[in-house]
Amino acid sequence: MFLACFKNVLFGVLLVVYLCIALGNLLIMVAFLTDPTMHTPMYILIFSLAFLDVMSSTVTLPKLLAVLGSDSGVISITACFIQMFLYGILKASEVFLLGLMAYDRYLAICKPLHYFTITNNILVWKLITCCWAFAFIIVGTPMTLTIRLPFCGPNKLVHFFCEHSAVMKLACGYDIIAVYAGSTLSLGVMVAPLFYILYSYVRILKSVFTIESSHGRLKALSTCSSHLLVIFLFYLAGAGVVITSSVPGSSADVRLLAALLHNVTPPLVNPIIYCLNTKEMKARFLIIFQSLVIRLNAIVRHSSCSLSSKWGRK
Numbered sequence: 001m002f003l004a005c006f007k008n009v010l011f012g013v014l015l016v017v018y019l020c021i022a023l024g025n026l027l028i029m030v031a032f033l034t035d036p037t038m039h040t041p042m043y044i045l046i047f048s049l050a051f052l053d054v055m056s057s058t059v060t061l062p063k064l065l066a067v068l069g070s071d072s073g074v075i076s077i078t079a080c081f082i083q084m085f086l087y088g089i090l091k092a093s094e095v096f097l098l099g100l101m102a103y104d105r106y107l108a109i110c111k112p113l114h115y116f117t118i119t120n121n122i123l124v125w126k127l128i129t130c131c132w133a134f135a136f137i138i139v140g141t142p143m144t145l146t147i148r149l150p151f152c153g154p155n156k157l158v159h160f161f162c163e164h165s166a167v168m169k170l171a172c173g174y175d176i177i178a179v180y181a182g183s184t185l186s187l188g189v190m191v192a193p194l195f196y197i198l199y200s201y202v203r204i205l206k207s208v209f210t211i212e213s214s215h216g217r218l219k220a221l222s223t224c225s226s227h228l229l230v231i232f233l234f235y236l237a238g239a240g241v242v243i244t245s246s247v248p249g250s251s252a253d254v255r256l257l258a259a260l261l262h263n264v265t266p267p268l269v270n271p272i273i274y275c276l277n278t279k280e281m282k283a284r285f286l287i288i289f290q291s292l293v294i295r296l297n298a299i300v301r302h303s304s305c306s307l308s309s310k311w312g313r314k
Helices: 002-034 041-070 077-110 112-118 121-146 164-168 176-208 214-246 252-277 279-313
Strands: none
Touching: 002 041, 002 252, 002 279, 041 077, 041 121, 041 252, 041 279, 077 112, 077 121, 077 164, 077 176, 077 214, 121 164, 121 176, 176 214, 214 252, 252 279
8 A cells, every 4th residue: 555655656756757857848949949049059059958858858757657657567678778778879968968068168268259260050060960979889889789688587677767787687698798898888978078078167267267357257157157057967966876886785776766866857957057047048938938828818818708608699
């Protein structure tokens, strides 16, 4: 009885979280697509991040909700590998995109006069495509090794989605090459962009502190605040997964909770960060909400008028 009640509560919470993730990130995408003034390199990167966030959540959370709602935790091996492949590509692309966003902020602050001569919308779209291509290659390498392994045991996955290291534990033949390839590539994908991000912000801080006026320094730092918060949140949640997985004796429940937080926290909070810290995004959100309210009022008035006319005829 208690377990069924807990599942229902967890299902309701995760459903609300997923709907908030989808709504928040879709609002960012709609704001970008409907406002031509936002078609700049910075907002192209924000749009791409919102797309990755909503897609990575969609790859994992709906299946988890289906499991909680139907009490059936069955997933086919094909669907499991597809989910693992898509999730890996999306997360790797997001890490590369965060590094690209750091490069964009470096150009905007350290080389403001040459910003639009160095970068433009077409170049940014090409770089985003390169992020996806690199992610595809990097994730595809361990996948080709994993998919050839025999899976002949109980095949019970102690996780809420098909994650590479968890799936590897189900293989009947222990392939040390596949294990080390997956671990090394995962670590490299996380650490290499982080080093570049730190290097970029060291250069940014050096440039900011050369600005004489305090107002200019605050303005320069405010343009980076949203990106820094997003990076901090992403790597903090990722560190929780690494720590709980590497600490001996940590329970499976703690590891699952850390992985779940890593999966839902950044996509849920990122739209709030950009809405609160970006004036253009906040203004566009208000316009979208105002237009929705006006349309809803018009629909309600039309419905009430139609209803009153029917009663009048009677």
